[in-house]
Amino acid sequence: MRPIDDAVCPASSFSAAEREAVYHAIMTRRDVRSQFLPDPLPDDLVTRLLTAAHHAPSVGFMQPWNFILVKSAEVRARVRDAFLKANEEAARMFDGERQEKYRSLRLEGIVEAPIGICVTCDPSRSGSVVLGRTHNPRMDSYSTVCAIQNLWLAARAEGVGIGWVSIFREGDLKEILGIPDHIEVVAWLCAGFVDRLYDEPELAVKGWRQRMPLDELVFHDGWGQIKT
Numbered sequence: 001m002r003p004i005d006d007a008v009c010p011a012s013s014f015s016a017a018e019r020e021a022v023y024h025a026i027m028t029r030r031d032v033r034s035q036f037l038p039d040p041l042p043d044d045l046v047t048r049l050l051t052a053a054h055h056a057p058s059v060g061f062m063q064p065w066n067f068i069l070v071k072s073a074e075v076r077a078r079v080r081d082a083f084l085k086a087n088e089e090a091a092r093m094f095d096g097e098r099q100e101k102y103r104s105l106r107l108e109g110i111v112e113a114p115i116g117i118c119v120t121c122d123p124s125r126s127g128s129v130v131l132g133r134t135h136n137p138r139m140d141s142y143s144t145v146c147a148i149q150n151l152w153l154a155a156r157a158e159g160v161g162i163g164w165v166s167i168f169r170e171g172d173l174k175e176i177l178g179i180p181d182h183i184e185v186v187a188w189l190c191a192g193f194v195d196r197l198y199d200e201p202e203l204a205v206k207g208w209r210q211r212m213p214l215d216e217l218v219f220h221d222g223w224g225q226i227k228t
C-alpha cells in the first residue's frame, strides 16, 4: 500500500470552459428512443464509456456492476420481443385516455441502436457484509445506477445517445442473456450515435409529464419545510 500522505494531492480546479462542459453534458443529456444512427460504435469509444462507468462511486467500493455488450441483431430482437410483451402488460396498467397516450409513446430503440448494454449488479461481489450496505441492502443497486449515469454523461460528450429501457420481466432478460439467478438486472441501455436530440425530455414534449419546479422539492431542516 502507498503511504497515505503520498496519495493526497491538490484538488485540481476546473477552468470556466471545463466547468461549463460538465453542466452542458448534464443539461443536454437525453433519453434517446428514436434518433439512433445505424453506424456501429468503435470499440475504443465503448471502452471509454465503460471506463467512465467503472469510475463511479460504489458502496464499500464493491463495484458490483457488469456490462453485457450485445451487438447480435438476433439477441437484440429477442430482447425487443421481451419488451413488447412487458409493454403490453404495462399499457394495461393505465386507464382510459392515459392508456391511449401511453400506447402512443415510443419507449425503446432496442433493435435500431447498434449496441445494447445490459448493466447488472452482483450483490455478492465483495462478500455478504459490505461497508455502507450493512443497514440498507439496496445500496449496491444504487451504486450500479451511479455507474450508468457516468456512462450516460460520457456518452453525451461523445455524441452517443443512450436510452434506458426498464419495461421487462427481469426473468426474460436473464433467460435471453444467460444471467445467473443471484445477479440483478439494473438496465438495458440502447446506445448509438445521434445527430439530433430533443431539447427537453421527450415525455415532456409529448405531454406525459413536465419537469417539476426545483423549489418545490427542496426542504430546509426537515421534511416539508419550505423556505419562506
Ligand SMILES: Cc1cc2c(cc1C)N(C[C@H](O)[C@H](O)[C@H](O)COP(=O)(O)O)c1[nH]c(=O)[nH]c(=O)c1N2
Binding pocket: 029, 030, 031, 032, 033, 106, 107, 108, 164, 165, 166, 167, 200, 201, 202, 203, 204
Ligand atoms: C431508471 C430509469 C428507467 C427508465 C428511464 C429512466 C430511468 C432513470 N427512462 C427514461 C426516462 O423516461 C427519462 O429519463 C425521463 O423522461 C427524462 O428525460 P431525459 O432523460 O431527461 O431525456 C425510460 N425511457 C423509456 O422510454 N423507456 C423506459 O423503459 C425507461 N426506463
